[in-house]
Amino acid sequence: MNAFLTWLVLLAPAGAAVVITLTALRRPATAARWSIGAILVAFAASLVLFRAGATGETAVVWLDLPGLRVDFGLRLDPLSLLMLLVVTGVGSAIHIYSWGYMRGDPGLPRYFAGLSLFSFAMLGIVLATNLLQLFVFWELVGVSSYLLIGFWYERPAAADAAKKAFLTNRVGDFGFLLGIILVWSVLGTLNLAELSAKLRAAPPAWGAAATAAGLLVFCGAVGKSAQFPLHVWLPDAMEGPTPVSALIHAATMVAAGVYLLCRLFFLLNAPALEVIAWTGGLTALLAALLALQQNDIKRILAYSTLSQLGYMVMAVGLSGAGGHPAPAMYHLTTHAFFKALLFLAAGAVIHALHHEQDIWKMGGLARKLPVTFWTFLAGTLALCGAPPFSGFFSKDTILTLAWEREHYALLALGVGVAALTAFYMFRLVLVAFTGPAKSQAPDHAHEAPPVMTVPLVALAVPTLLAGFWGIDRGYARQYGAEAAAAHGWAAHLFEPFAHAPMAAWGGLLAAAAGFVAAWTLYRRAVSDPLPGLLGAPARWLRDRLYFDELYAALIAATQDLLARVVAAVDRWVLAAGLVRGTAGVFELTGRLLRHVHTGNLQTYALLLAAGAVVLLWWTLAR
């Protein structure tokens, strides 16, 4: 029964994608029904599995040869169960919301087919039992992300963004693939359970390759989770439809990198973890700084996503050898809820303003769009880490972790980022939702239909309450650590302040400071006062510190050189020599052979007999 349900979770979205592509490309309502139905079925099945606490593996043999056995399997454990719930639960809300947001778009069936394909791929990553299978789904996620970012392919910006996302990810995936090959060549298996058991039984089996493999695997996470220096694709990916940004580029796909690190945590040793922690911390800081001077509502959210992913990666790195990365997964989960909520609410704003995304053309939306405003505010508070919102608890576990590991540099960095986060998020809220209207656009704004607001409210519930559900303990179980639960809601709320007061108060006060700064600067602002205060640095931040330009120049230079060499080789060695030459030889022999086939029966009979004679002579006369 459990095996059946697990397969159902994985295959329902795949089935929907196939059915839509084959039969419903011109019938939007049917396509939406299939896609939404499939994700709801997957969600229900995940809930049943979670309730039953099902664990274990089910596998079919994909290829079985002596010396090479590849399974296609599904693995259920606390980690994958919770992640299943996140992906299908948040996914369900976003699928339903899409039906309202994308209504009337001529490509709607294609959109839903892409969304279902993505769900299938993401669930495949979550459930994979071996690295090869994981990699296949990893790439499939990349493909579906490409299709969805470039959904409005007739817009050059969207097409470029899709290409950029795909290529940037490919850089990371190359490292990941090398890592997989390294693991296979050293340890001789790709099955996660076998790998883990092997390493636990004989840690020296790993030897010197450990750090290299850990960092190579981390390359994959750097690409998918958009960590520095491969962070450039995520802000551009906002060219896709807003629900796509919510599902793929905020809640699930970009979290796949963090999930991968937690899945393969046993592969990572201390030096690798140190690199991971610093990469995460730097990304968190860099992204928070870049977010300060963005004016596009979705881009601000995109940078905040980067920054939060940085937190998660930092948490994985801080867990250290012997610890466990449950805080990273905890923050991943709450972040999925409130970031999906923020994106969907931003989508409602964009929808109401007829695709206006510049916050300096908004203002006073709180009165026009009450549901959107209150849910957006809830998401913002969670993101800033205000108690009792879920984000407070998950962020606090990360800061506490830094405190416990006595990693004060990263603790200070985390606290600083918390202040920046509160600052740029309240800049967004105050400018867009309060104060005077800064253009005519907000005058005609109307609240979105229920099909869009209901998912907002549905996501606001976990945004507020997920901190009390013991999600962190659920993840800790994966790594064999049982934490005692605090008794009662009030006790749970105050527990962080008693447990690690420096971390809790530090995070809270930093957020408050950020809020106060934003309040003074943006309460009544009609244009951004920050460039006046900061001068040139503000302009650098607005221009994203010129990463894109740097990469473009770098890539152009190397590519030009490479292209010249390759073109010369291609033209003179491959095309002229090998291809033309070989093809010519084969063509010629082929044409010569034709002359044997005269169609003359006597000749044929003679040749047949001659063949037998030659054969006899060759065997007997020697």
Place this chain on the structure above:
Amino acid sequence: MVNDLAVIGLELAVVFAGLGVLLADLWLPAARRPHLALVTAWVLGLILLASFGIEAEPVRTAFGGMYRLDALALFFKRFFLLAALLVTVVAREFREGFEAGHAEYHALTCFALAGMMLAASAQHFALLFVALELVTVTFYVLVSFPRRRVTALEAGVKYLILGALASAFLVFGIALVYAATGTLAFEALAGRLETFTGNRLVLAGLLLVGAGLGFKLAAVPFQIWAPDVYQGAPFPTTAFLSVGSKATGVVLLLRVLFEAVPSLTARSGPLLSVLAGLTMFYGVLGAIPQRSLRRLMGYSSIANAGFLLVGFATRSTEGVGAVLFYLAGYVFAVLLVFLVATLVWRGAEADEIATLGGLGRRAPALAASLTLGAASLAGIPPLAGFLGKFLLIRAAVLGGAENPALYWLAAITLVAAVVAIYYYFGLVRAVYWGEEAGSASVGPVSRSARAALVACAAGVLGLGVFPGPVLGWARLAARGLGL
């Protein structure tokens, strides 16, 4: 006696199906006779299903050990049933090409099928010869079935005369073996072979038997007939020739080489490797300049005989398992190509590849099916053809540890496989980028043809993506040879 009949139940069912079709044709009113094709297909499908109810263990024999029902035999019987079933569907679509006697065509298909299935179980040279002749004689008729077409008659005559020559070699070879050893049973021969080491009579006899079987297989140097006969024969017959008739040669060669004369085969040196290499290259090189689809498939058939011989040359369980898996993927891909070709040209005589131009726009589903079939034949991952070639080359590389010549064979196979991509993609190029050849739209596709297309496409894809079960059967069957 009754026990024996129970063991050959599948063959009996097929023979009775053929007789039933003939009788029904007498009594049915003319308007309803075309339905006989579907009835035949259903009956063959049911027999195929029933075959899965038969256990290969324990191995059963009949007629004093002449006939053996083991995993290898079952694998091939299912293979032949599937091939005949699909060929019947092709023949139904081709009906405009026959002026009369549709029912005879299906009945003859059944009789040929019975011959193939008997051959799959042969443990005695007498049964080998009788089964093979049943297949060959039926095919003389099937090849020249459109009897007013000069090309078909020419192909039929060529096949008859060259086939007779090959049969003569075969019988002469059997006679020599009997003269030298005094037995025709495989098991007895295997037991006595050691005493005849170095006996030229036995060796010559076996080579001549090999010539007869090589003719069926279309392997060098007995390949010369294939392009001409393939080109002249009606589409369903060509399909059946390239799948059923070839596989008959494969299974008989397996039985003779590894069951009747295993010790001689083990000492045969590079003979099989050389023949495999020559056959592959003859096929792929000959295919390049072809413009007729059936002629192209004729050369492709020779090339595939070469690929199959690679598995023989390894003389290992791995290699034989790869041969069986390769055949399973091959039947789907070939039938996919011939189904599409039949649906496009119907009963017409022409089959210029250039006239496929613009099919991608006229009939996108058919074009996609043809592409799938060609891609599998070319060995593009993740299709069945890729995995088949991969397994064959892998078996050769594994065997290379003991017999370094196999490394060379693996390399040659790789080159031949690459060249093969060239001409199969000529097909794909014509379909999508070729010049629009006539705007005639392709007629409606019947439900049975559509089901067959879907089944073949699923087979080509399924065997590539989930090879597990079929590969398991193939390896099980191969293990029975005791290599």
